[in-house]
Amino acid sequence: MKRLFIIYQGRVQGVGFRYFVYRAAYIMKLTGHVRNMDNGNVEVEVQGPDDHISVFLDTVKGGNGYSRIENYSMKEIPVKPNEKSFDITY
Structure with a gap:
């Protein structure tokens, strides 16, 4: 079990990226959160078994x-x- 803090940069806002990340985490049975940052990046905290992550x-x-x-x-x-x-x- 581990938890990662990730910042994604690029075209990641306004393109359904948060929902995409949410669905991937849901399918893998992971916990955490995803959120847009004011600077245009997306922050993710994700937790679960190493292989699922x-x-x-x-x-x-x-x-x-x-x-x-x-x-x-x-x-x-x-x-x-x-x-x-x-x-x-949000």
Whole structure:
């Protein structure tokens, strides 16, 4: 089990990217959140089994056909043991 903090840069706002990330996390049974940032980037915190997170990362990197990830940064952060869902936050 691990938790990652990820910032995606590129064409990631106004193209359905948050919902795409949400669906990928839901399918993989991951927890956390996704939100737009004021600077045009998208922030994701995602938590779950290592193998599920690997599939999630590959899926998100592939995009939804409208988004284009130009760069991203990622770091491991402490797990939130009582978290139950993945949410789109505003």
